[in-house]
Amino acid sequence: MFSGKKILIGISGSIAAYKTILLVRRLVKAGAEVKLVMTPAAKEFVSPLVLETLSKNKVYTGLAEGAEWANHVMLGRWADVMVMAPLSCNTLAKMAHGICDNLLLAVYLSATCPVILAPAMDEDMWKHPATQNNLKTLAAYGNKLIPVNNGELASGLYGDGRMAEPEEIVLFLEENIFRKDILKGKKAVVTAGPTYEAIDPVRFIGNHSSGKMGFAIAEDLYRQGADVTIVTGPVQIQTRYKGIDVIRVQSAKQMFHICESKLAIADICVMAAAVADYTPVSPATQKIKKQEGGLTIELEQTNDILRFAGANKKAGQFLAGFALETEHEKENAIKKLKSKNADCIILNSLRNSQAGFGVDTNEVTILDRWGGETLISLADKKEVAAQIVSYIISKMNA
Numbered sequence: 391m392f393s394g395k396k397i398l399i400g401i402s403g404s405i406a407a408y409k410t411i412l413l414v415r416r417l418v419k420a421g422a423e424v425k426l427v428m429t430p431a432a433k434e435f436v437s438p439l440v441l442e443t444l445s446k447n448k449v450y451t452g453l454a455e456g457a458e459w460a461n462h463v464m465l466g467r468w469a470d471v472m473v474m475a476p477l478s479c480n481t482l483a484k485m486a487h488g489i490c491d492n493l494l495l496a497v498y499l500s501a502t503c504p505v506i507l508a509p510a511m512d513e514d515m516w517k518h519p520a521t522q523n524n525l526k527t528l529a530a531y532g533n534k535l536i537p538v539n540n541g542e543l544a545s546g547l548y549g550d551g552r553m554a555e556p557e558e559i560v561l562f563l564e565e566n567i568f569r570k571d572i573l574k575g576k577k578a579v580v581t582a583g584p585t586y587e588a589i590d591p592v593r594f595i596g597n598h599s600s601g602k603m604g605f606a607i608a609e610d611l612y613r614q615g616a617d618v619t620i621v622t623g624p625v626q627i628q629t630r631y632k633g634i635d636v637i638r639v640q641s642a643k644q645m646f647h648i649c650e651s652k653l654a655i656a657d658i659c660v661m662a663a664a665v666a667d668y669t670p671v672s673p674a675t676q677k678i679k680k681q682e683g684g685l686t687i688e689l690e691q692t693n694d695i696l697r698f699a700g701a702n703k704k705a706g707q708f709l710a711g712f713a714l715e716t717e718h719e720k721e722n723a724i725k726k727l728k729s730k731n732a733d734c735i736i737l738n739s740l741r742n743s744q745a746g747f748g749v750d751t752n753e754v755t756i757l758d759r760w761g762g763e764t765l766i767s768l769a770d771k772k773e774v775a776a777q778i779v780s781y782i783i784s785k786m787n788a
């Protein structure tokens with residue numbers, strides 16, 4: 391997502407400047423090209439040498455250094471986005487009033503790209519009406535604010551005013567600046583994780599699905615611009631994006647009911663959940679006590695969500711299912727493709743111990759209704775998800 395992106399970071403005088411070192415490292419590792427401009431006060435808090443080394447670029451601190459003039463106009467125009475992190479109370483106030491008494495302010499005033507603000511200051515300064523009014527002015531100029539955090543401040547007091555953490559700034563950029571619009575306006579529903587079918591109040595029938603594959607697909611659909619809902623069974627993981635709607639359920643029945651309404655308005659449906667095929671007919675209302683002999687639990691079939699989606703597929707909707715087969719893999723997957731009226735079945739490989747449940751990697755073959763067969767070789771689930779999503783986009787645009 392950051393590969394080849396040009397990010398200009400402005401640092402002003404604040405203790406939080408130490409976090410910018412980590413931000414630069416994180417962005418450079420993700421493939422971004424990072425340039426930095428510092429106010430004279432910022433040099434008291436963090437060394438330009440550290441930032442130059444990490445960014446692999448010259449750090450600009452003054453309008454004229456030696457015989458060289460720093461071209462503030464070109465710096466502002468070079469960037470895809472400018473991030474003011476940390477943004478001190480003083481620099482924030484100057485930006486709001488168009489003051490231009492250092493290089494960073496000159497670059498800000500000549501920047502034509504989006505500008506993101508990550509303020510850092512003490513709580514009393516943050517809450518002062520002057521600062522709040524300055525923020526309103528900057529918002530009216532189109533600058534976007536990453537809210538401050540609450541916690542321990544440089545003064546030793548606790549309150550609002552901590553600069554957002556580097557990872558929060560990275561996420562903000564992902565969601566608000568670099569999200570693509572290939573799937574803009576499209577709605578996607580992804581099921582993920584296992585389902586738990588209650589036997590009694592403390593026991594259930596479940597499976598080992600971690601939800602990682604479904605979440606990775608949902609996140610990639612979101613990165614491509616889709617509005618995404620994940621309907622997930624009980625899993626430990628969270629999505630990294632605030633904009634993804636996560637609906638958590640327990641049982642196959644609950645998952646079916648949520649999907650029933652969501653599928654009707656979805657453009658893309660990916661059924662990645664390992665939904666239980668059977669559920670106890672009458673779960674005990676009290677814990678089942680151990681008795682002599684064995685125990686028989688009567689099970690009934692659950693609703694098949696993928697089959698329901700296939701039977702009610704609307705024009706232009708893309709429907710993907712998954713399959714995990716232990717024998718006659720392709721033959722069985724193709725049977726599922728046809729009987730459930732899916733557009734494709736993503737067949738998990740069981741031959742590779744590094745693929746499938748509980749591991750971070752996967753290897754799949756996509757079998758589709760047009761007779762196509764696409765192999766996605768062993769890779770991190772996020773990479774596999776990205777390839778599945780680009781396959782879906784190619785079929786939707788075909």
Ligand code: CTP
Nearest residue numbers: 661662663665692693694695696711712713714
């Ligand atoms: N699926 C579903 N609802 C169910 C059962 C399965 O939506 N109640 C979906 C899964 O999310 C997956 C696909 O159907 O996308 C195939 O699931 P799988 O368990 O492999 O197939 P089944 O149809 O249940 O057949 P079997 O277990 O006999 O292989």
